[in-house]
Amino acid sequence: MKHNNVHLIYFSPTGTTRKIINAVAEGLNPEQVNCYDLTYPIEKTEQNIVDGIAVIGVPVYAGRVPKDCLERMAYYKAHNVPTVLIALYGNREFEDALVELRDIAITQGFNVIAAGAFIGEHSYSTPERPIAAGRPNGEDLSLAVKFGQEIAAKIELNDFNTPEIDGNVPYKERVKFGGVAPETDADICILCGRCAEVCPVRVITVSNAVTTQAENCIMCSACVKICPVEARPFNHPVIKERRELLIKNCSTAKRPKIFL
Numbered sequence: 211m212k213h214n215n216v217h218l219i220y221f222s223p224t225g226t227t228r229k230i231i232n233a234v235a236e237g238l239n240p241e242q243v244n245c246y247d248l249t250y251p252i253e254k255t256e257q258n259i260v261d262g263i264a265v266i267g268v269p270v271y272a273g274r275v276p277k278d279c280l281e282r283m284a285y286y287k288a289h290n291v292p293t294v295l296i297a298l299y300g301n302r303e304f305e306d307a308l309v310e311l312r313d314i315a316i317t318q319g320f321n322v323i324a325a326g327a328f329i330g331e332h333s334y335s336t337p338e339r340p341i342a343a344g345r346p347n348g349e350d351l352s353l354a355v356k357f358g359q360e361i362a363a364k365i366e367l368n369d370f371n372t373p374e375i376d377g378n379v380p381y382k383e384r385v386k387f388g389g390v391a392p393e394t395d396a397d398i399c400i401l402c403g404r405c406a407e408v409c410p411v412r413v414i415t416v417s418n419a420v421t422t423q424a425e426n427c428i429m430c431s432a433c434v435k436i437c438p439v440e441a442r443p444f445n446h447p448v449i450k451e452r453r454e455l456l457i458k459n460c461s462t463a464k465r466p467k468i469f470l
């Protein structure tokens with residue numbers, strides 16, 4: 211059976227979360243897909259989702275839902291709409307992100323009927339120092355499509371129960387970001403402005419040079435990955451150390467985990 215509308219609500223600075231929710235939507239096989247992109251600053255007006263199925267996707271930042279994403283989600287309300295939650299993580303752990311997302315979603319009126327933790331290339335992965343490079347891969351995407359089909363089957367059975375989801379309440383303490391940001395190599399930069407366009411928190415200004423307000427940077431790496439000439443390497447000592455730790459401890463490929 212076709213479900214008329216699927217509403218995709220997501221925050222995805224480097225695009226891996228977006229890939230998975232698109233695949234889940236494909237499995238749900240809707241007639242229409244509506245996208246609500248929370249990656250960039252949004253209009254601060256309340257949005258009401260009243261029909262169809264919602265799919266909410268977020269990346270995991272330090273085991274939690276990114277703060278800016280939570281603030282933007284607060285404008286989204288629903289009336290008991292069956293909802294799928296997706297947490298995308300960089301092959302370390304998703305920890306409390308999915309239960310945090312569940313609690314927010316329920317508070318906003320979404321009815322959580324399924325959830326999944328999927329793996330995406332880590333924001334700090336580089337071609338030389340890869341971490342979950344190329345994820346989600348073909349197998350991840352097939353699993354996400356299959357997950358969407360299973361959710362559609364659950365809905366067919368009129369089963370709208372909220373599954374048990376891995377994670378702890380109270381959630382692990384939120385890590386504060388800020389003060390560390392990618393820097394532009396002025397010798398390579400062509401001042402195209404793509405970095406500023408994709409910054410979720412608008413801390414980059416491009417004129418005859420690129421400036422970055424590091425104190426408000428969320429370290430998402432959107433600017434690093436979009437740069438067409440690789441002029442924004444993220445090689446701050448904090449990130450370099452983190453990258454090496456991830457390579458040392460998190461190189462065994464994890465598999466998606468679903469809760470249905």
Ligand SMILES: Cc1cc2nc3c(=O)[nH]c(=O)nc-3n(C[C@H](O)[C@H](O)[C@H](O)COP(=O)(O)O)c2cc1C
Pocket residue numbers: 221222223224225226227228268269270271272273274298299300301302303304329330331332333334387428429430431
């Ligand atoms: C600030 C920050 C914190 C992160 N924390 C985690 C984490 O706790 N566990 C993990 O496995 N990956 C972590 N990651 C990696 C992201 O979850 C991963 O790269 C994800 O695919 C990014 O999603 P996106 O492509 O939709 O932006 C972190 C990334 C950033 C930028």
